[in-house]
Amino acid sequence: MKRVRSTASSGGSEVREATSVGATFSDGPPLGKLAPSGGSALHEVKSVGAIYRGRFAPSPTGPLHAGSLVAALASWLDARAHGGSWLVRIEDIDTPRCVPGADALILQQLAACGLLPDAPPLYQSQRGPLYQQALDDLIVRGWAYPCACTRQEVAQAYAAQGRPKQAQPPGGAESYTQVSERGGLALAASGQARPRHGERVYPGTCRHGLQGRQARAWRFLTRSPESGSIAHPDTRWHDRRLGGQQQNVEQAVGDFVLQRADGLWAYQLAVVVDDAAQGITDVVRGEDLLDNTARQILLQRALGLPTPRYLHVPLVLGENGEKLSKQNGAAPLAPGQPLASLRQAGELLGLQVAARSVADWLAQAVQQWVAMHTARERAPVKSTL
DSSP, X not given: OOEEEEEOTTSOEEEEEOOOOGGGOOSSSOOOOOOOTTOXXXXXXXXXXXXXXEEEOOOSSSOOBHHHHHHHHHHHXXXXXXXXXXXXXXXXXXXXXXXXXHHHHHHHHHHHTTXXXXXXXXXXXXXXXXHHHHHHHHHHHTOEEEEOOOHHHHHHHHHHTTOOSSOOOTTOGGGSSBOOTTSOOHHHHTTOSSOTTOOOOOOOTTTTOOTTOOOOEEEEOOBOTTTOSBSOSOEEEEXXXXXXXEEOHHHHXXXXXXXXXXXXXXXXXXXXXXXXXXXXXXXXXXXXXGGGHHHHHHHHHHHTOOOOEEEEEOOOBOTTSSBOOGGGTOOBOOTTOHHHHHHHHHHHTTOOOOOSSHHHHHHHHHHHHHHHHSSSOOOOOOOOO
């Protein structure tokens, strides 16, 4: 068992024993063979399991609105259309942003719309030990390192390299996640002028050590820990709606954060751990999350976990042309009007359902979804690096 140095929640550092992730990701069905602990090679796990499992993963920062219902409905329909199970995961790791009682309200809104999970909801705030174990495993394998940089220092280093104030990929914002097999540009088509989690590309300041400084956060190494060369210049995957996609994570994002300076776990690590632990085979979510996919695939490879299939659905846009969200004043779903809310969400997904009850509407919507999305062969699609 190898001893590693890992950041404490206070921003300091402590020495503790790191263990392999191994079979402890056990909330779902078997995940296949993991990469050997301690190795740094990226191992592909091709199978995501024969039994469909989908999920909806809202953050409890407020009630559901029209945009979040579209994502919930799409993931529920896809699970039912494939005869699979549908889970709800409450992504409450960013505790400063969480609103007390919002999780219960979200579950009530889903239930009113007939969207009932097949198991009790999972709360990320209760899963810190699993995330820590995954981080320790990445450290042992050489895929994670401590970082002492503040945001201001990253910005200064970024400016010193002569880069634009806002990080953009080579070729401009439209090339951030490229390109559909049908010739479309996924993010451009969604109206996203820049990636959802767009931050300055990390310049790799702490890749070669802290130089006597105190560790603040942990980052994922986008270069090979053995050779120092780019391990995966382009991460490629297939989106069930948008077709072929690719992203150069090192150029577009840089070494991304796994654990924040405040001790909280980063979204990218938590979602990968939980998808694997729950045996998720299909991720159906909003198109604004498309730009996260390459980072999540790299983490899956580094941890020896399977890559699920992905389907990113259209966004509901606000009056300003940006994604409808709580941040830009999205109104909560109208109470007592679940059928109207479902009709509105269904229309954005291309469904034309005439029904007078929630149950009948959902039953007809499932049949339309089957015709629209499951006629194609559903063999697992290989994601290449």
